[in-house]
Amino acid sequence: MRIKNYFLRNIVLLITLLVCYKLQAQLPPRQWAFHYGGSKVDIPYTIKFTSDGGTIVAGYTDSKNGDVSAQPNRDYWDLWILKLDKCGIIQWEKSFGGTGYESARDVAQTSDGGYIVLGETNSTDGGVIAGYGGTKDIWLLKLNANGSLQWQKRYGGSGMDIGNHIEVMNDGSYLIAASSSSNDGDIKGNHGTGGYTDGVLMKISASGTLLWSKCYGGSKNEELFDFRIINGNIYLAGFTNSVDGDIPPDQKNYDVWLLALDKEGNKIFSKIYGGSQNDVAYCMTKGADGTLTLAGYTTSNDGDVSGAKGSQDYWVLNVDTKGKINWQKVLGGSDAEFAHTIVTDKDGGYIIGGITYSVDGDISAPHGKADYWTVKLSSNGDLIWKQNWGGRENDNMRYMIYNPVTNEYYLAGDSESSDGDFTSSKGETDFGIIKLLAPEIQTKDSAVCNISSFVPLQDTIRDVCGYDSVLVMYKPVPANGPFNNIRKTDTIFSGQSVTLHTNGNGNILWTTHSSLSCLNCPDPVASPLVTTVYTATNYLAGNCQVSDQFTVVVLKDAVVMMPNAFTPNRDGLNDFYGPIGKVPDGYRLQLYNRNGELVFKSTSINDRWNGVYKGQLQPTSVFIYIIDYMDLQNRPHQQKGTFTLIR
Numbered sequence: 001m002r003i004k005n006y007f008l009r010n011i012v013l014l015i016t017l018l019v020c021y022k023l024q025a026q027l028p029p030r031q032w033a034f035h036y037g038g039s040k041v042d043i044p045y046t047i048k049f050t051s052d053g054g055t056i057v058a059g060y061t062d063s064k065n066g067d068v069s070a071q072p073n074r075d076y077w078d079l080w081i082l083k084l085d086k087c088g089i090i091q092w093e094k095s096f097g098g099t100g101y102e103s104a105r106d107v108a109q110t111s112d113g114g115y116i117v118l119g120e121t122n123s124t125d126g127g128v129i130a131g132y133g134g135t136k137d138i139w140l141l142k143l144n145a146n147g148s149l150q151w152q153k154r155y156g157g158s159g160m161d162i163g164n165h166i167e168v169m170n171d172g173s174y175l176i177a178a179s180s181s182s183n184d185g186d187i188k189g190n191h192g193t194g195g196y197t198d199g200v201l202m203k204i205s206a207s208g209t210l211l212w213s214k215c216y217g218g219s220k221n222e223e224l225f226d227f228r229i230i231n232g233n234i235y236l237a238g239f240t241n242s243v244d245g246d247i248p249p250d251q252k253n254y255d256v257w258l259l260a261l262d263k264e265g266n267k268i269f270s271k272i273y274g275g276s277q278n279d280v281a282y283c284m285t286k287g288a289d290g291t292l293t294l295a296g297y298t299t300s301n302d303g304d305v306s307g308a309k310g311s312q313d314y315w316v317l318n319v320d321t322k323g324k325i326n327w328q329k330v331l332g333g334s335d336a337e338f339a340h341t342i343v344t345d346k347d348g349g350y351i352i353g354g355i356t357y358s359v360d361g362d363i364s365a366p367h368g369k370a371d372y373w374t375v376k377l378s379s380n381g382d383l384i385w386k387q388n389w390g391g392r393e394n395d396n397m398r399y400m401i402y403n404p405v406t407n408e409y410y411l412a413g414d415s416e417s418s419d420g421d422f423t424s425s426k427g428e429t430d431f432g433i434i435k436l437l438a439p440e441i442q443t444k445d446s447a448v449c450n451i452s453s454f455v456p457l458q459d460t461i462r463d464v465c466g467y468d469s470v471l472v473m474y475k476p477v478p479a480n481g482p483f484n485n486i487r488k489t490d491t492i493f494s495g496q497s498v499t500l501h502t503n504g505n506g507n508i509l510w511t512t513h514s515s516l517s518c519l520n521c522p523d524p525v526a527s528p529l530v531t532t533v534y535t536a537t538n539y540l541a542g543n544c545q546v547s548d549q550f551t552v553v554v555l556k557d558a559v560v561m562m563p564n565a566f567t568p569n570r571d572g573l574n575d576f577y578g579p580i581g582k583v584p585d586g587y588r589l590q591l592y593n594r595n596g597e598l599v600f601k602s603t604s605i606n607d608r609w610n611g612v613y614k615g616q617l618q619p620t621s622v623f624i625y626i627i628d629y630m631d632l633q634n635r636p637h638q639q640k641g642t643f644t645l646i647r
Contacts, residue, residue: 028409028438031467033389034088035415038063039427042080046106046399047412047433050083051113054091055401055410057082057431058117060103061095066426071095071126079104079119079139081147087465088435094147098123102139106166113145118166118176121154129154132185138163138178140208153208157182159195163202164225172206177236179223180215189215191245192222199224199238199257201265214265218242222257228286230321233268234261237294239280246270252303254278256294256315258323271323275300279315283341287379288348291326293318295339295352298330309361310334314373316342316352318381327381333358337373341400346407348379353411355396362386367420372397372413372434389434391417407438437463439471446474447505449544480505481548482536491553491582493632497527500550504538511535530554558583558631565644568611577643578608579627586630591623599623611645620647 036042036057044059061080064070067090071078078097081104085091096102100123107117119139124130129152131137137156140163144150155161159181167175178200183190190198198217201224205211216222217240224238240257243249247257247270255274258281261267273279277299284294298315301308304325305315313332316339319325331337335358342352356373359366363373365388372389374397389395393416401410415432418425422432439460448454454476461470482502492498502508502522510519513534517525526534531554537547559581566577578589583605591600591609599618600609611618627639 028407028436029468030389030421031435031437031465032088033421033423033432033434035418035422035425035430035432036067036082036090037061037426037430038066038068040064041414041429042068042427042431043103043414043429044082044398044412044431044433045104047401047410048107048109049401049403049410050109052085053406054083054085055433056107056109056115057084057412057433058104058107058119059414059431060101063427067093069093069095071097075099077101077103079117079121079141081107081115081117081143082431083147084433088433092147094143094149096127096141096149097121098126098128100124100128101136102128105162105164108166108168110142110168111172114150115143115145115147116166116168116174117141117143118163120162128152132157132182135160137161138176138202140174140176140204142208151208153204153210155186155202155204155210155213156180157185157187159183159187159190160197161187161200164223165227167227167229173211174204174206175227175229175234176200176202176204177224177227177238178202179238186210186213187215188213191215191217191242192219196221198222199236199259201227201234201236201261203265212265216246216259216267216270218245218247221254222247224257224259225281226283228284228292230286230290230292232263233321234263234265235259235284235292235321236261237281237284237292239296240272248272252276254280256281256296256317258292258294258319260321260323269323271319273304273317273319273325273328274298275303275305277301279305281315281317282339285342285344285350287318287344287350289379291318291320293342293344293350295342295350295354297336297338297354301330304328305330310336310358312336312338314339314352314354314375316350316377316381329377329381329383331362331375331383331386332356333361333363335359340398343400343402343409345376345402346404349384350377350379351375351400351402351409352377353397353400355413356388363388368392368395368417370394370396372411372432374400374411389421390415390432391420391422393417395422395432407440409436409438410434411436437467437469439468441471441473443473443475445477445505447479447540448476449479449540451476451478477505479538479540479544479546481546482508482538483548483550488549489551489553491555492528493555493557493582493584494529497525498552499523500526500534500536500552502536502538504536504546506538506540506544509537509539511537526552528552528554555582556632558629558637560627560629560637560639562625562627562639562641563643564641565646566611567646568617569647576608576610577645578602579605581605583629584632585634586628586636588628590626592626593618593623594621618645621645 040062281296307330339354397413463469
């Protein structure tokens, strides 16, 4: 009973350790935090996983040195793509652009191993395809796996056109969420006038041909930043300032906007959420329960918003696929917070990331002027933990990704700090990438002689990058015998050999015997000439040992013994009928009832009768057996007799 209670205590202790680790660790431990860029301003907008286990980061650069290859046309921003391996080492980098402004807003890997980059440009030189006017256009670049440009396309009109999010569809085509003030070129049906923007959804073929584009909104400003596809419907999130067109008339100022479309872009519903001030959704995620969770910021504290903390807070909103609010959460301090990114965690909760300028309220342990701020909510919106990342300067988190298989998290943003979580900087503002890894937790048995004196142990295993990746917890189990829960006897004919299998949880040593192939091994081959008893000992550290014996019966010839009765009542005892013994070859068993009907036959000595004939349990009765086999001299033998089935 003491041993049983000890095991229960250890199981409870292990569970407690694991629960505490998950609840108190905040985000998983940081593996690394690196800066990438040059001496000027480098801003990432997105980071995505790649099929080789690394990541690809996309944004813009104003640098011409450091990690950034110099471009002669770079007067302002250029689109910058950075490919990293899982350890954060640069595999390649590419920049594209002309003398104007270029940036990458999103990127996705394609089925050929290359990448589709959603960008923006207002250049017409430097290798950039011509556009529609002097304002920005949506710019789509197809790269191969090494980052070389395969093709580029440009979409838009004479106004401002900006792509925000791209998804690769199953057929290889692309969906793009965008905003536009154009009403010509590729953009038709804009609801706004005088430079106001509509939300836009575009469908592009795999080769870059525009299949269709549709505008959604009212007479003022709308933007669509993110979308998710659920059961074939497209749910888009952003903000609206209109009270007409596709927008419900009760919009108050700037409200969060949720637009639901079918796969052809036809409107299913348009919903707004917020209060009397400004409310914006920058990102969204599909929950494990099929709901949608949107995140952005709010300056309201009325209407749909409650619990304001300061001038501007994170606002997280969970709705069902019909747009009904399930819950909302306001998070922040007395200064400003923006939520830019959200992921669904492995447990069904949500991790929200962005920037905080506060040092009070929900913010604890701030690092500097502005920090990456990550917050974990349960699936019901309850606060579980929060964490600041960065250094003493401004650090603005823009995107986060999570791989539930490897438990890896990546945080991407722009960072001015060279201390705290970042130990160095490249220039004025850099890509700041942080990798987090939740170590895999394994439990392993540790065999001991005296369980009560066991001291709990744990160990860590490092990955190829040199960082802890597996946490090993050891639990005590008693030392067992070499043949625990396995057979301890076997039968062979003279001149044959047999492998003796053991099941000890330590080092196995056999007592010396000339017929064994090895002594310090778990599974020796035995070749005895006569019936022999072998002794094996399971040795553990601390002079702990347990011995047991294995018997090998050596037969000089075939041996067959037939029982005179059996009781097939399924109690696990004597439920099957057949011979006891061993034969080399030519075996056949036939069983007959009193009417001369063959009720069972077998050609394997291990195949026995269960007392069933034609699907029916046979009653108590006398049966006849006939058994044929060959002996070691290849002479045939036959035995006949009767036996009783007893119910």
